[in-house]
Amino acid sequence: xxxxxxxxxxxxxxxxxxxxxxxxxxxxxxxxxxxxxxxxxxxxxxxxxxxxxxxxxxxxxxxxxxxxxxxxxxxxxxxxxxxxxxxxxxxxxxxxxxxxxxxxxxxxxxxxxxxxxxxxxxxxxxxxxxxxxxxxxxxxxxxxxxxxxxxxxxxxxxxxxxxxxxxxxxxxxxxxxxxxxxxxxxxxxxxxxxxxxxxxxxxxxxxxxxxxxxxxxxxxxxxxxxxxxxxxxxxxxxxxxxxxxxxxxxxxxxxxxxxxxxxxxxxxxxxxxxxxxxxxxxxxxxxxxxxxxxxxxxxxxxxxxxxxxxxxxxxxxxxxxxxxxxxxxxxxxxxxxxxxxxxxxxxxxxxxxxxxxxxxxx
Amino acid sequence: xxxxxxxxxxxxxxxxxxxxxxxxxxxxxxxxxxxxxxxxxxxxxxxxxxxxxxxxxxxxxxxxxxxxxxxxxxxxxxxxxxxxxxxxxxxxxxxxxxxxxxxxxxxxxxxxxxxxxxxxxxxxxxxxxxxxxxxxxxxxxxxxxxxxxxxxxxxxxxxxxxxxxxxxxxxxxxxxxxxxxxxxxxxxxxxxxxxxxxxxxxxxxxxxxxxxxxxxxxxxxxxxxxxxxxxxxxxxxxxxxxxxxxxxxxxxxxxxxxxxxxxxxxxxxxxxxxxxxxxxxxxxxxxxxxxxxxxxxxxxxxxxxxxxxxxxxxxxxxxxxxxxxxxxxxxxxxxxxxxxxxxxxxxxxxxxxxxxxxxxxxxxxxxxxxxxxxxxxxxxxxxxxxxxxxxxxxxxxxxxxxxxxxxxxxxxxxxxxxxxxxxxxxxxxxxxxxxxxxxxxxxxxxxxxxxxxxxxxxxxxxxxxxxxxxxxxxxxxxxx
Numbered sequence: 082x083x084x085x086x087x088x089x090x091x092x093x094x095x096x097x098x099x100x101x102x103x104x105x106x107x108x109x110x111x112x113x114x115x116x117x118x119x120x121x122x123x124x125x126x127x128x129x130x131x132x133x134x135x136x137x138x139x140x141x142x143x144x145x146x147x148x149x150x151x152x153x154x155x156x157x158x159x160x161x162x163x164x165x166x167x168x169x170x171x172x173x174x175x176x177x178x179x180x181x182x183x184x185x186x187x188x189x190x191x192x193x194x195x196x197x198x199x200x201x202x203x204x205x206x207x208x209x210x211x212x213x214x215x216x217x218x219x220x221x222x223x224x225x226x227x228x229x230x231x232x233x234x235x236x237x238x239x240x241x242x243x244x245x246x247x248x249x250x251x252x253x254x255x256x257x258x259x260x261x262x263x264x265x266x267x268x269x270x271x272x273x274x275x276x277x278x279x280x281x282x283x284x285x286x287x288x289x290x291x292x293x294x295x296x297x298x299x300x301x302x303x304x305x306x307x308x309x310x311x312x313x314x315x316x317x318x319x320x321x322x323x324x325x326x327x328x329x330x331x332x333x334x335x336x337x338x339x340x341x342x343x344x345x346x347x348x349x350x351x352x353x354x355x356x357x358x359x360x361x362x363x364x365x366x367x368x369x370x371x372x373x374x375x376x377x378x379x380x381x382x383x384x385x386x387x388x389x390x391x392x393x394x395x396x397x398x399x400x401x402x403x404x405x406x407x408x409x410x411x412x413x414x415x416x417x418x419x420x421x422x423x424x425x426x427x428x429x430x431x432x433x434x435x436x437x438x439x440x441x442x443x
Numbered sequence: 444x445x446x447x448x449x450x451x452x453x454x455x456x457x458x459x460x461x462x463x464x465x466x467x468x469x470x471x472x473x474x475x476x477x478x479x480x481x482x483x484x485x486x487x488x489x490x491x492x493x494x495x496x497x498x499x500x501x502x503x504x505x506x507x508x509x510x511x512x513x514x515x516x517x518x519x520x521x522x523x524x525x526x527x528x529x530x531x532x533x534x535x536x537x538x539x540x541x542x543x544x545x546x547x548x549x550x551x552x553x554x555x556x557x558x559x560x561x562x563x564x565x566x567x568x569x570x571x572x573x574x575x576x577x578x579x580x581x582x583x584x585x586x587x588x589x590x591x592x593x594x595x596x597x598x599x600x601x602x603x604x605x606x607x608x609x610x611x612x613x614x615x616x617x618x619x620x621x622x623x624x625x626x627x628x629x630x631x632x633x634x635x636x637x638x639x640x641x642x643x644x645x646x647x648x649x650x651x652x653x654x655x656x657x658x659x660x661x662x663x664x665x666x667x668x669x670x671x672x673x674x675x676x677x678x679x680x681x682x683x684x685x686x687x688x689x690x691x692x693x694x695x696x697x698x699x700x701x702x703x704x705x706x707x708x709x710x711x712x713x714x715x716x717x718x719x720x721x722x723x724x725x726x727x728x729x730x731x732x733x734x735x736x737x738x739x740x741x742x743x744x745x746x747x748x749x750x751x752x753x754x755x756x757x758x759x760x761x762x763x764x765x766x767x768x769x770x771x772x773x774x775x776x777x778x779x780x781x782x783x784x785x786x787x788x789x790x791x792x793x794x795x796x797x798x799x800x801x802x803x804x805x806x807x808x809x810x811x812x813x814x815x816x817x818x819x820x821x822x823x824x825x826x827x828x829x830x831x832x833x834x835x836x837x838x839x840x841x842x843x844x845x846x847x848x849x850x851x852x853x854x855x856x857x858x859x860x861x862x863x864x865x866x867x868x869x870x871x872x873x874x875x876x877x878x879x880x881x882x883x884x885x886x887x888x889x890x891x892x893x894x895x896x897x898x899x900x901x902x903x904x905x906x907x908x909x910x911x912x913x914x915x916x917x918x919x920x921x922x923x
Binding site: 129130131133172173174175176188190204205221222223224225239240241242246263264265267276278279281282283284286287288289290291292305306307308309310312322325326328330331332333351353382398399401 | 797
């Protein structure tokens with residue numbers, strides 16, 4: 082890399098060389114496996130927190146369970162007669178819930194006791210929405226669920242009783258995404274009306290509303306691991322990072338011509354880049370001067386999202402540069418998940434494909 | 444999250460929001476961690492301990508082991524273990540990470556060592572009924588139990604030792620017969636660890652407060668606080684204030700120097716009209732308010748004072764049954780109180796909806812104000828300039844991956860470095876020496892407590908649910 086000559090007036094700010102180094106140190110993913118089991122499009126993918134299991138859900142109403150490392154299919158069964166839009170695995174890796182077009186959500190054990198029946202009965206059924214349930218998310222303590230629906234509302238459920246705890250009359254359009262902050266105190270809803278709202282779980286009150294400058298429908302939103310920021314994806318092919326407290330957009334992330342998201346919601350996931358095999362030990366260094374252990378993440382933050390041209394785009398969050406584009410799908414990618422260790426990305430797309438693609442890095 | 448709440452909202456509760464049907468005689472919120480105040484432990488008159496989920500108002504664990512009333516409860520630092528002290532002369536330590544169902548093994552950072560199928564981890568037997576008992580704030584293998592016979596016992600599960608605390612100062616050990624006599628006259632009525640875990644504070648029946656080093660078990664200080672027996676002691680979350688309840692029916696607030704443990708009496712609260720005895724005392728989560736659960740025979744009242752100004756702010760008036768115990772939520776204006784019937788009342792404040800939160804960029808105003816237009820507010824900026832400016836603004840580094848650690852209550856840390864005010868030239872050598880001695884002693888206690896740590900190492904611990912079990916009918920219907 083050529084070092085730019087110093088500018089005489091000093092007003093022009095060149096990005097520091099470290100910022101440019103981001104993409105070059107990023108991992109490279111390659112297509113490793115194609116997992117086939119569904120008879121229609123794969124609509125949702127999740128890894129369990131323990132990293133052992135991958136669950137895929139399809140428009141065919143089936144759930145399939147895969148060994149996350151080997152890609153081997155462990156089991157599968159039909160959970161709903163209609164399509165499944167989203168799934169969530171409890172943080173303690175005990176339970177799995179679904180969000181379906183039949184307006185209900187079901188809860189199954191993730192690792193069930195061996196039983197002769199092929200189609201296990203759900204442990205709980207969550208009935209309350211009047212339109213297809215689009216998104217579902219377990220609270221960090223696994224005791225609550227939040228669902229977002231086409232009926233423009235979001236519901237917080239008491240998992241143990243299987244009953245509605247709070248009804249959030251959330252939006253003026255379908256609620257496409259729901260999620261929790263790390264402490265389980267706040268719920269976020271993102272809607273086709275272009276707004277993201279934050280809710281206080283204990284009182285059900287709206288705490289804050291965020292919009293975007295083009296009023297594009299919000300197709301996906303989530304808190305980052307640091308609850309000060311949130312990531313949103315709008316149907317204007319744009320990802321944004323907001324500061325929750327100031328409502329300010331801190332990063333606007335795009336990739337014109339490469340990343341297209343205008344019609345179909347697809348998750349965008351922030352994750353820490355895995356250590357590179359070369360064994361860079363920077364992260365292990367301990368600052369001898371300070372007594373407080375300030376342990377920043379050792380590796381850069383990456384974002385992955387699926388595009389409507391079948392591509393999967395990986396950005397470096399800090400520099401907003403594209404690190405890698407994964408090509409393999411023929412149609413819109415609607416499901417993406419990242420393994421907790423950051424080494425496996427899985428994706429699913431709309432028909433004619435019916436398979437899960439598994440991308441790895443060494 | 445806390446920053447997004449209305450900063451002008453009322454900071455103390457107002458009315459009973461809901462009532463949990465129970466048989467309780469003691470209650471305690473889990474005080475620290477990301478899920479502080481999400482659980483309420485209730486010790487029953489029948490010996491059953493219930494863990495309630497405060498959000499759902501449902502029981503997440505029933506712990507059966509005691510045969511008599513459970514009067515004392517304590518949460519371990521990351522909430523994995525719960526201690527219950529009972530009048531059946533036992534203390535039981537429960538491991539809340541265990542689910543009874545054989546196929547449910549939560550895969551969390553807490554589940555490393557557990558292969559047991561019962562949540563009852565230890566049972567410690569004593570010679571007399573146990574009035575209360577607490578975990579050491581840094582290690583749940585160290586337990587401090589107060590027996591109803593007036594003994595305080597320090598149990599160390601690491602080496603199996605049990606030591607009855609005595610009023611002994613390091614250098615005085617062999618001398619003084621009169622000392623012996625004085626000791627006989629008074630016995631210890633209550634004992635707690637300081638929130639950082641470096642000292643034990645005990646209250647005696649003759650109104651003394653003894654500060655004891657847990658590692659050496661020598662009394663470091665004796666402070667005369669009252670002329671009658673000290674019944675209860677409680678610290679605020681920061682460990683800088685202590686409240687005592689004495690038989691003379693007065694509540695006393697003392698400030699505690701975190702290094703030297705020097706106590707300064709601040710205030711005295713009393714109900715002069717009714718001469719109310721106090722059944723429960725405490726601070727609000729932020730330490731701004733002081734709570735006293737009144738021991739009226741015919742009423743269920745909680746008194747709330749402002750700690751700073753000593754003004755009586757509110758008397759919560761509940762149902763007719765007398766109050767037995769109460770506790771203030773660690774982060775919210777919520778109080779839980781128990782009535783003689785055993786029911787748990789949850790007191791809350793209702794805050795009005797903030798309508799401005801529904802629209803981005805809106806702000807609620809008290810009255811009309813003149814709007815000052817910015818000089819360039821309606822200027823049209825060149826698009827390329829705008830794009831460049833935006834790009835520059837977005838260049839800043841942000842750390843999206845590190846979870847926040849300052850947004851939830853954590854126990855205060857022991858002081859292991861001499862505070863800078865002790866290094867000032869105006870400080871005499873003598874004071875500095877005292878400071879250094881205390882720093883060393885706190886360090887020693889910390890090393891002692893951190894030896895052979897427990898398995899409660901995961902800060903994000905929570906209680907997993909067993910959804911295979913059938914729910915009782917009343918439970919199924921919920922409360923509302």
